[in-house]
Amino acid sequence: MSQSRLRRAAVAFAALPLLALGAGQALAAPAPTPTPASAPAAVSKVTAIEDEVARTLAASLADPxxxxxxxxxxxTLADGAELARRDAGLPGSAARGLADATARxxxxxxxxxxLGADLGPLLRVQLADPSMRAALDAGTAPLVATAGTDEHARTVRAYDTAGRARGLDAGTLPTRPVYLVDIDTAKALTAGIALLQRELAAQGIAPAAASDAAQAAAGWWGTKLTSVQVNDDEEPWFKGAAEMFSLVSGFGLDGKVRVDSVAMPYLQYDGTVYYPNQILVNWSNYKYNLADVVLMEDDGDTNYLALAQAVAAVLLTIADQGAYIPLVNAVLAALPTSWWTDDPDYVESWYTLARTSSGRLNGARGNGWMTVEPYWVSQL
Structure with a gap:
C-alpha cells in the first residue's frame, strides 16, 4: 500500500509527550548542542534517543x-492530552521519574x-494505523517502534513489552498493533524556521531591515502560492507525515544574497494537492525580478542551526555582478552529505521565479509542481 493511501487513512489519534506512562525508567542524558562539523552525529543522536524512548515505553506497557x-x-486527541499530565493517576514518583526522563x-x-533546550515536549506517540485498533481493543499486546527517518530501510526495529527487539518488514503493514514514537515536527518546524531566519540574518543573509526603504506606502507585490503537490514516492508504513519549508533566495536591495525561509506545515502528504493561497515571495525585499525556491522536508532529523550555517557559508561567497545569478545550485551544494543518503530532505526546486510568473510551474527534479500568481498586498 502506498504511503499516501496509508497517510490519508491513518488518523493521528494521539500526539502526546511521553509523560506518566511507565515506571520511570531512566534515559541517557542528552549530548551537548552539536557544531556543524558534528552534524552527522547529531542526526544519529535523534534516532538513538527515539529508539531508547520506544524501548522504555514498550517495557512500561507490561503493566496492564x-x-x-x-x-x-x-x-482521541483529548484523551491523549489528558494522559500527558503528571496527575494522570499514576504514583507520583513514577510519573515524575518518567516525566524527568522524557524531558531529558x-x-x-x-x-x-x-534548537533551544527550552522548546518543551517534542516526543509524541500514536498508533501506526487505524486498522490495528481492533486487535488492540481485543487485548493484543502492542509493539513500540519509532517513525524512522530512513525511507529505504527494509526492516523496522520494534520492542515488545519484555524489552526485546523485533524486526518488522518495512514494506508490509503489521497485523499486530504498533505504537510509533515520533517527534512533533510541526512544533520543531516552527522553532526551526525562526532559528533559521535569525541565524541567516546574523550571518548577513536576509538582513531584517533591508526592505524598509523599499516598502511603498500603497503596498508591495508578492507571489502567491495557490496550489502545490509533491509526488507519491511509495514510502513505507512507518513514516509519519512530513513537515516542509522553502528557502527562497535572490539578491536583496543591498546587493547581498538573501534567503527567506517560508514554513509550509500543511504540505504533509505525497500525492495530495494543497491550496494554501500563501505568499511565497515578497518582491519588495529583492533587487532583481527573479528568485529561486528550494523545497525542504524536516523528517525529524533536520539540524536547523547546521543548515543555516552551511547555507550562509556558501552564499556569502557569491557577489552581485549586476545581473541575476541562479542560487539553487549553491543552496544544494551547502546541504550536509547525510541529507543525500538515507532520507530526501531536499524535495524539489524551482529556478527563475519572476514577479510576473503565473500558472503551473513544474519543479526541476520532476518531483512536484506548484501554481502561482502575482498578488498585490495593499496597506490598510
Missing part, C-alpha cells in the same frame, strides 16, 4: 493498567536539531 491507559489515550530526551532531540 498502563497499557489500557495508553489504549484509551490514543483513541526532549532536550537531547532539541539539541541535535540545533
Amino acid at each position: 493498567a498502563l497499557r489500557e491507559r495508553l489504549r484509551a489515550a490514543t483513541a 530526551a526532549d532536550r537531547g532531540i532539541a539539541a541535535a536539531k540545533g
